[in-house]
Amino acid sequence: MLALGLALLVQPAASQSPIDCVGEHIQGATLICRTLPGAGVSLGDITVTADEAGYVILGHDRDAPEQTELRVSAAGLDYSQSVDVTQREYEIQRIDGVPQEYVTPPEETLARIRSEGARKAQAYTSRWQGSGFLDGFVMPADGPITGVYGSQRIFNGEPRRPHYGLDVAAGEGTDVHAPAPGLVTLADGDMYYEGGLIFIDHGQGFTSGFLHLSEVSVEAGDMVEAGDVIGAVGSGGRSTGAHLDWRIKWHNRYIDPALTLELDPTELAD
DSSP: OOOBSSSBOOOOSSSSOSOEEEEOOBTTOEEEEEOSTTOEEEETTEEEEOOTTSEEEEEOOTTOOSEEEEEEEETTEEEEEEEEOBOOOOOEEEEOOOOGGGTSOOGGGHHHHHHHHHHHHHHTTOOOOOOGGGGOOOOSSOSOEEEOTTOEEEETTEEEEEOOEEEEEOOTTOEEEOSSOEEEEEEEEEETTTEEEEEEEOSTTEEEEEEEEEEEOOOTTOEEOTTOEEEEEBOOSSOSSSEEEEEEEETTEEEOHHHHTTOOGGGGOO
16 A cells, blocks of 8 residues: 555555655655665656665656656566646745845856856765665754745846745854755855855755855765754855755755655655
């Protein structure tokens, strides 16, 4: 039988499905699943490999289509199912008072921005073989939520890309904690757009990013456990005040941290 999380995720095509999942098929959602060890698992156009215990983590993009395919492939098995993806309506968030150099960067900053973009892209290629995501996720900092995933951002009246993170208002210097175990793949105290920035791969490339930090207390290559202090809240980069911007990226898809917090992977245990 399938595990139950927030909702029943994968309806079996037959009486025995080769994959059990927790999470929801909704734009921006995370799914943690268990299937045959080493099986290839596809959600739409991204295919990943289950670990030696059969666990795999998947995610839907912000703009995932209304239907997609969930597929499991292994020796002697080729299972496929069409799944409905709940569509969401996203907020429009207008933010004024942003320093204009972070809305329309001056020419002399473009080389730096490109260089930092390449570093971030390289860090996102990490595919740590651990399974830190099986511990579940906790909030990395305490405070009111002031920005949500998916909202269209308008800075100083100029439309920009959607916001892909969860913003937590907290005082300058407030501790930021690792939300789950993982491998630090990037740690820099002074990025143009992000200020202090940390990436943590929680397993299989499911990577948290922590933006606008005033302090960075870890280095690339460090292993962290859930609850470890990794830095401190700040207001560096494109920010109008002290807060933590927590983002999650899985391969080329941005994931909603708020939905990830609701998962209980223990429901998939033997």
